[in-house]
C-alpha cells in the first residue's frame with residue numbers, strides 16, 4: 235500500500251467516532267467605517283512603529299518624493315509595469331535596471347543594485363501590512379528582496395483597515411509577499427531589532443489622492 | 445472498530461518517530477536545568493518581555509475572542525474532515541505544477557527529501573526554520589548522506605553554530621543571552637570582526653554577512669509551512685528576517701516538509717489565522733514578512749516545487765478523541781511564554797522538539813504515552829491554566845494533561861501487572877476512606893510528613909515517579925502537625 239493510502243486509511247480509522255464538524259461563526263470585524271484620512275493616519279502610525287520611513291504626498295509629488303528617497307542610491311531596479319511618471323525626477327546618472335519575467339535580472343545583478351521601486355496591491359492599516367502580489371507594477375519577488383532599500387508606493391485608495399477587507403481584493407494564488415516593516419528579528423532576548431536579510435531600509439510613499 | 449469509510453482497509457494509527465522523545469524523565473531533566481541560574485535568568489527576561497507585548501497587541505483587538513473561537517472551530521472542522529481537505533489541497537497544488545509526497549514517518553520523510561536533493565545534484569541546502577524538519581531530524585540525516593544543511597534563521601543559526609539544541613519553538617535560542625550569542629559568533633564565524641559587541645543589532649548584521657553568499661548561491665531550499673490552503677493549493681510561511689523569503693524565492697528547487705494537520709479549508713481562513721498567529725507569537729501586530737506560493741509560478745521563484753506531507757504520529761494523536769485538539773496547534777509559542785514551569789526549566793527539559801505545555805501533550809500523543817520517558821511529560825505542569833487562556837486556538841491543555849496522566853497510569857498498570865505507585869496510592873485512599881479507624885491511623889503518620897518537609901514547611905521532593913514528578917515543579921505544603929480529627933478530639937468535642 236502506498237504511503238498516501240496508508241496515511242489516509244489511518245486518518246479514517248482515527249476519525250471512526252465521527253467527530254462533529256462545527257459551523258465557523260465569522261463574528262469578528264469584517265468591515266470598517268474609517269475615513270481615508272483615518273486609514274492613512276493608522277497605516278503611518280504602524281509603519282513608523284516598525285521603523286519604516288513614510289511620506290504622505292499628493293500623487294503630483296510622487297516623482298519628487300521617490301527621487302529624494304533614492305538620493306543615496308547609485309542604481310535601482312524597477313518592475314517592467316511600473317508607472318514611468320513616478321521615475322521622472324530620478325537623476326539620469328542613477329543606473330536603472332528594468333526587470334520582468336521575460337528578461338529577469340540575475341541574482342548577482344540584483345545583489346549589485348542599491349534599491350528597488352515597486353507599487354503595491356493592498357495595504358492593511360490596522361496591522362501596518364503592505365501586500366505585493368507579483369503583478370506587473372510589483373514584479374518578481376526577487377527584486378523586492380535582494381536590494382537593500384525598498385521604496386514602495388501605496389495609493390491611498392488601496393488601503394483598508396482590516397485584514398478581512400483586504401483578502402477579497404487579492405488573488406491568493408499569485409505569489410504574495412506581505413510586508414510589515416523592514417526585515418527584523420526578535421531572536422535575541424525576544425527584542426525586535428530591524429535589519430537582517432531582507433531590505434534594511436523600507437521607504438513607503440503614500441499617495442493621499444490616488 | 446467501526447469506520448466512516450468503506451472500500452479501503454483501515455489501519456491503526458502510526459506512532460511518531462524522531463525527536464519526539466524525552467531522553468530522561470522530566471523531573472530528572474528539570475532538576476538539572478533548574479541548577480543553571482544563567483538559563484533561568486535568560487528565560488525569565490525573555491518570557492516576561494514577550495508576555496507584556498502579547499497582552500498589549502491582543503488587548504488592542506475588540507474581537508479577539510471572536511477570532512479565537514473562529515480559529516478553534518476552523519481547526520476542529522478541518523480535523524473532522526481531514527481526508528477530504530488533504531485531497532483537495534493535493535489536487536490544487538498538483539494542478540499548479542507542485543509535486544506532493546506522503547511520508548508515514550520520520551525515516552520515510554528523510555528518505556524522500558534526500559532523494560529529491562540528490563536529483564538536483566546539489567550537495568548543500570539552505571533551510572528556513574521548520575518544526576517538522578527538526579522533529580524528523582532531517583539535518584542529521586542529510587549530513588550522514590553527505591549533504592550539508594545550513595540553517596538560516598538567526599536563532600537556528602545560533603543553535604547550529606553552538607552545537608546546541610533548540611529550547612523554544614519560536615525562538616530556539618531563547619536560553620542564550622546576547623553575550624552568549626556574541627561568544628558563539630566570535631568562535632564560529634571566521635570572517636567576523638573580533639571587535640563584535642553584544643548589541644543585538646550588530647549581532648544581526650554579523651548573521652546577515654555570514655549567510656548572504658549562501659542565499660545568493662543556493663540551488664535547493666528546504667522549508668516548513670505555517671499553513672496550506674485546501675481550496676487553492678497555496679502554502680504560507682510566516683517569518684521576520686527575510687531568510688524565509690530568500691529560501692522561498694531564489695533557489696531553483698523548493699522542498700517543503702509539513703505535518704498533515706496544517707491544512708486550512710479556504711483562503712479566507714487566512715484572515716483569522718494571520719491575526720491570531722503574529723499577535724500570539726512575537727507579540728507584534730504583524731510579522732515583518734509572510735510569503736504565499738501556489739505550486740510553480742512561471743518566471744518567479746523556484747520552478748521545481750515539492751511538498752512532503754508528514755504523518756509521523758499525527759494520526760496517533762488524532763485517534764485520541766480527548767487529546768486530538770492538540771493537533772490544532774499553530775505553533776505560536778504563547779503557551780510556553782506564559783508557563784510557570786517552562787519559565788523555570790526551559791525547553792531542553794522536555795526532551796522533544798515540542799517543549800512547554802503543548803509539548804507536554806503533543807509529544808506523548810504522537811509517540812504513545814508508554815514511549816520512552818514521555819509518560820512523565822503530562823506531569824510537567826501545575827495545571828494553572830495560563831496556557832489555555834493564552835492559546836489563540838483555545839486548546840484546553842490542562843484538560844488534556846489530566847487525561848494523559850490517566851492514560852499513563854493505565855499504561856504503567858498494563859505494562860507491569862505489578863501494582864504501580866499510583867495503584868498503591870489509590871488503594872491506600874480506598875482503605876483509608878472506607879474506615880474511620882484506618883484514616884485515624886494514617887493521620888497519626890502526619891508528623892512524619894513534616895519531617896520530610898523540613899523547616900520551611902514545604903515538601904520539596906517526594907520519592908517515586910508520580911509523586912516526584914508532581915513536586916518537582918511545585919512545592920506542596922507540609923501536612924499540619926495535628927490532624928483535624930486529633931484537634932477535634934483534644935478540644936473534647938469528639
Ligand code: SF4
Pocket residue numbers: 724772773774775776777778779780802831834835836837838839
Ligand atoms: S498550543 Fe496554543 S498557545 Fe501553545 S503553541 Fe500551540 S497554538 Fe500556541
